[in-house]
Amino acid sequence: MKAWLFAFILxxxxxxxxxxxxxxxxxxxxxxxxxxxxxxNQSLADSNAELAEDLRGQVRAQVKAGKTDDQIVAYLVxxxxxxxxxxxxxxxxxxxLWVGPFLLLAVGVAxxxxxxxxxxxAAEELPLGPEQKRLAERMLGSxxxx
Amino acid sequence: xxxxxxxxxxFLAVVVFLYAGLGRDPREVPSPLIGKAAPxxxxxxxxxxxxxxxxxxxxxxxxxxxxxxxWCVSCRDEHPVxxxxxxxxxxxxxxxxxxxxxxxxxxxxxxxxxxxxxxxxDADGRIxxxxxxxxxxxxxxxxxxxxIRYKQIGPLTPAILxxxxxxxxxxxxx
Numbered sequence: 001m002k003a004w005l006f007a008f009i010l011x012x013x014x015x016x017x018x019x020x021x022x023x024x025x026x027x028x029x030x031x032x033x034x035x036x037x038x039x040x041n042q043s044l045a046d047s048n049a050e051l052a053e054d055l056r057g058q059v060r061a062q063v064k065a066g067k068t069d070d071q072i073v074a075y076l077v078x079x080x081x082x083x084x085x086x087x088x089x090x091x092x093x094x095x096x097l098w099v100g101p102f103l104l105l106a107v108g109v110a111x112x113x114x115x116x117x118x119x120x121x122a123a124e125e126l127p128l129g130p131e132q133k134r135l136a137e138r139m140l141g142s143x144x145x146x
Numbered sequence: 147x148x149x150x151x152x153x154x155x156x157f158l159a160v161v162v163f164l165y166a167g168l169g170r171d172p173r174e175v176p177s178p179l180i181g182k183a184a185p186x187x188x189x190x191x192x193x194x195x196x197x198x199x200x201x202x203x204x205x206x207x208x209x210x211x212x213x214x215x216x217w218c219v220s221c222r223d224e225h226p227v228x229x230x231x232x233x234x235x236x237x238x239x240x241x242x243x244x245x246x247x248x249x250x251x252x253x254x255x256x257x258x259x260x261x262x263x264x265x266x267x268d269a270d271g272r273i274x275x276x277x278x279x280x281x282x283x284x285x286x287x288x289x290x291x292x293x294i295r296y297k298q299i300g301p302l303t304p305a306i307l308x309x310x311x312x313x314x315x316x317x318x319x320x
Contacts, residue, residue, distance in 0.1 A: 037280035040172060050245070051280055054271050079278040081178040 027063050030072060031056055035084050043086065177278055177297045184211070184288050185276035189266035192243055192251060199240075199266050201292055208318045209238040210311070211286040212262070212302075213274065215246040216254035218282040224301035225258050231307060232261035237315050241265030244274050244282055287311055289318045 028045060034055070036047035044052050044059070055076070062072045076084045088094050128136065179185075188200045201211075212228060214221045232239050241262035243251045248267060255265075268274055277286065280299075287296040296314055298306060 037175065051271075054275060058275060078178065079275060080280065081176055081278070083175045 023063060026069070027056075027060055030059050030063070030069060033073070033086055034059070034076060035086055037080055037084065174299050175280070177294075177299075179278055179286075179294050180297060182294060184286065184292050184294050185273070187266075187268075187273045187276065189242075189268055189273060192241070192248065192255075192265040192267050195248070195267070199264060201288065204238070204240070204288070205292060206290045207238060208287070208289050208315050209240060210315075211240050211242055211277075211288060213242045213244050213277070213279050213282050213284045213286075214265075215244045215282050216250040217246065218244075220301045221283045222258065224283050224303075225261070227302050227304055227307065228261040229259045230304075231302075236312065238263050242273065242277075243267050244279060245269065245271040285311075287315060287318075 031045035032043050034044040036042045036044050036049055036052040036055075038049035038051050039047050042049075042052075044055055058075070059072055062075065067075075073085070082088055082094075088097060090098055184201050186201060188198050191197045191199050214224075228239060231237070239261050241264070243265045245268065248269075251265070251267075255262075271279075277284075283301055285298040285302055286294050289295050295318060296311060298311065302311070
């Protein structure tokens, strides 16, 4: 009985249970960041494709081997390209992808401001002065009957 | 005038972009391995399991590495093209038998013909991962320095061979 209790306490105190849990979390979050190449709209975590299974095995093995997340991601990018990442990295070829929407937004806002300003200046046009009025009447031939 | 032309121009630009997007195949992932050294491996030869093959053995030659499996349906479509190519003896074709069973692979070659100078056995697909294989069949053109020059994802067709692979191989063989 004493031995059992001792074993039980040991198990409770051992940090391995906790470490396993955080390791699992790490593996899971890595697998969610990575794309399955076979069924491209699924992450490695979601996919049942055989390749995804193999790649999950790689991720797991490398986490166990003490590789960092960055090292594991680099390992896969080296082989499959940036396409394995759900979030494409920011670099020369992807600038438009990242900046494009903001650029479009800026163009839209600029166009809006321009249009509003033009409209306001049109509304603010002054009424005709007496001199202009007389001129207009003469041109239109609709003067006073006098 | 510009009032009406501007939206039309924007619309046309969107049409052009969308149309160009339609023509691209999302399954074709550009390989980061092109221009890089073919990953090294040493694997048993399918026909002679006690012998091993490494890409370094092909140094000085321009060759094709074709990833195939007996369970792969489009490999069967591709197979006659490879058999014909092998018959012409213009370029060595080697096979990487990917995640297959040896006896099934051998039976498959016996049934459909064997275009390969030799096939190596990648039973667990580890080497396939190193080569970025994700959809069998895939074919790599490797030059005399051991650098990957071209990768075909999916079956080779006579048109792709004639227009892309063989001209490139010829220029590399010089």
